[in-house]
Amino acid sequence: MAFLRPTNYLFVLWAYLIVFLSSNINAAPEASLVTKLPGFNGTFPSKHYSGYVTLDTKPSKHLFYYFVVSERNPAKDPVVLWLNGGPGCSSFDGFVYEHGPFNFEEGNKKGDLPILRLNPYSWSKVSNIIYLDSPSGVGFSYPLLPASDSQTAIDSHEFLLKWFELYPEFQANPFYISGESWAGVYVPTLTAEVDKGIRDGAKPKINLKGYLVGNGVTESDADGDSSLITFLHGMALISDKLFKASEAEICLSNGNQQQGDVNNCESTWSKIETAKEFLNVYDILEPCYHGDESAQQSNASSSPLLKRFHELGKSNKRALPVRNRMFGRAWPYRAHRVRGGKVPTWPQMTQSARAQGVQVPCVNDEVATRYLNDPTVRKAIHASPRVESWNLCVDLDYDSDLGSMIPFHKNLTAKGYPALIYSGDHDMCVPYTGTQEWTADLGYEIIDEWRPWFTNDQVAGYLQGYTHNLTFLTIKGAGHTVPEYKPSESLYFYDSWLQGNKI
Ligand SMILES: *[C@@H]1O[C@H](CO)[C@@H](O)[C@H](O)[C@H]1NC(C)=O
Numbered sequence: 001m002a003f004l005r006p007t008n009y010l011f012v013l014w015a016y017l018i019v020f021l022s023s024n025i026n027a028a029p030e031a032s033l034v035t036k037l038p039g040f041n042g043t044f045p046s047k048h049y050s051g052y053v054t055l056d057t058k059p060s061k062h063l064f065y066y067f068v069v070s071e072r073n074p075a076k077d078p079v080v081l082w083l084n085g086g087p088g089c090s091s092f093d094g095f096v097y098e099h100g101p102f103n104f105e106e107g108n109k110k111g112d113l114p115i116l117r118l119n120p121y122s123w124s125k126v127s128n129i130i131y132l133d134s135p136s137g138v139g140f141s142y143p144l145l146p147a148s149d150s151q152t153a154i155d156s157h158e159f160l161l162k163w164f165e166l167y168p169e170f171q172a173n174p175f176y177i178s179g180e181s182w183a184g185v186y187v188p189t190l191t192a193e194v195d196k197g198i199r200d201g202a203k204p205k206i207n208l209k210g211y212l213v214g215n216g217v218t219e220s221d222a223d224g225d226s227s228l229i230t231f232l233h234g235m236a237l238i239s240d241k242l243f244k245a246s247e248a249e250i251c252l253s254n255g256n257q258q259q260g261d262v263n264n265c266e267s268t269w270s271k272i273e274t275a276k277e278f279l280n281v282y283d284i285l286e287p288c289y290h291g292d293e294s295a296q297q298s299n300a301s302s303s304p305l306l307k308r309f310h311e312l313g314k315s316n317k318r319a320l321p322v323r324n325r326m327f328g329r330a331w332p333y334r335a336h337r338v339r340g341g342k343v344p345t346w347p348q349m350t351q352s353a354r355a356q357g358v359q360v361p362c363v364n365d366e367v368a369t370r371y372l373n374d375p376t377v378r379k380a381i382h383a384s385p386r387v388e389s390w391n392l393c394v395d396l397d398y399d400s401d402l403g404s405m406i407p408f409h410k411n412l413t414a415k416g417y418p419a420l421i422y423s424g425d426h427d428m429c430v431p432y433t434g435t436q437e438w439t440a441d442l443g444y445e446i447i448d449e450w451r452p453w454f455t456n457d458q459v460a461g462y463l464q465g466y467t468h469n470l471t472f473l474t475i476k477g478a479g480h481t482v483p484e485y486k487p488s489e490s491l492y493f494y495d496s497w498l499q500g501n502k503i
Pocket residue numbers: 041042
């Protein structure tokens with residue numbers, strides 16, 4: 001029989017409707033499932049999803065996410081949103097180089113796809129984790145538009161509401177917001193936005209429980225020159241004499257004030273600059289990557305300073321290993337950080353730009369760039385052809401319109417949201433000295449005084465606990481992108497803190 005009788009037809013329609021509805025109500029979107037990744041030949045330890053959430057903005061913004069389901073207990077483990085910084089850097093930085101489910105090894109020959117192996121310290125071992133490319137224009141999200149602190153928080157909040165609609169089975173899990181570097185702005189502003197949404201009855205209700213910030217920019221005073229000088233001195237990168245001179249001259253641009261003899265200040269500053277200029281700002285112990293000359297502009301190499309910089313690299317017999325992995329933005333002295341107004345663009349900061357993307361100083365991002373621009377990979381992860389190429393960081397027109405993050409941290413902790421503020425203690429980009437200072441200056445009582453914390457019976461760093469569930473924690477020997485340098489220590493503090501256990 002070629003045709004169904006009407007009654008059967010109705011039954012089939014009804015059955016379809018049930019299947020259709022239930023798949024929408026109870027389950028993650030199957031079309032977003034990632035079933036295979038080029039370069040990985042094993043079985044995924046948990047489900048992976050990726051795709052876009054389209055915002056109701058004009059023009060529409062299409063925000064890309066990669067979601068890794070927990071390998072432990074997806075129904076009970078927290079859902080954590082992860083954000084890399086910049087502003088303008090893709091959260092695939094975290095996925096590829098920090099705490100994603102795979103370790104990416106360079107391919108056998110130049111030009112080969114990287115080889116993926118399971119990362120035993122993936123944060124997906126203990127949490128469901130969403131890597132979000134934000135704001136629009138970053139990573140695989142599109143289109144590229146001017147952005148600001150406030151608009152980014154509003155957009156990411158809309159993303160979350162729509163995401164939880166797509167993945168209703170995760171609505172009841174405890175939810176945390178995390179990130180590093182410039183995400184020191186994204187995290188508290190988004191957390192405040194989500195908190196406001198909850199109070200205003202936004203649906204679905206987000207089960208917000210707290211937030212984490214790693215080496216995050218916070219405000220110009222705390223992150224300013226003074227904390228950098230203290231760091232440089234403590235790490236033996238400048239002499240006592242220079243340190244004392246900088247203090248005596250009060251050359252430090254605390255607030256907007258410049259005091260002392262201007263000429264002496266300039267001379268002191270230039271000596272300090274000379275002492276630090278060739279270091280890898282993201283980890284003073286790591287070599288600085290100079291590779292991929294083609295990506296560097298001839299202009300840049302014509303400056304005597306940068307010529308010396310290049311020759312430094314050449315004098316090494318073998319290619320510098322470096323990245324390892326990275327980041328944040330390398331802040332030159334006296335750059336305004338979180339002070340309000342336009343953030344300097346990457347080219348302005350580094351004097352070197354690729355066609356669209358930017359070359360982050362000292363950092364080798366070849367593996368991620370090679371992988372994420374491969375057509376088979378892009379297909380596997382549902383990246384849109386509308387995005388011509390993936391870049392670790394893009395040149396974003398960004399307005400820092402919310403100023404200091406201190407009022408956000410005050411309000412959020414006062415409302416009872418636990419906060420873990422952590423610092424890789426060898427990062428010179430956002431040194432722990434400033435972060436230690438502002439966390440102390442929130443004025444909460446110390447309830448767990450500065451002490452070491454341990455993994456494998458070894459000191460892994462130090463922490464100080466405050467009332468209001470505020471914890472400041474250092475990771476000994478880690479750079480700007482903490483899990484890149486100390487993966488097992490990072491998984492330990494991350495899991496312990498999320499579980500509410502003593503670190
Ligand atoms: C995956 O590749 C490795 C070598 O890279 C090989 O030893 C292993 O047998 C392969 N596994 C499967 C399931 O193909």
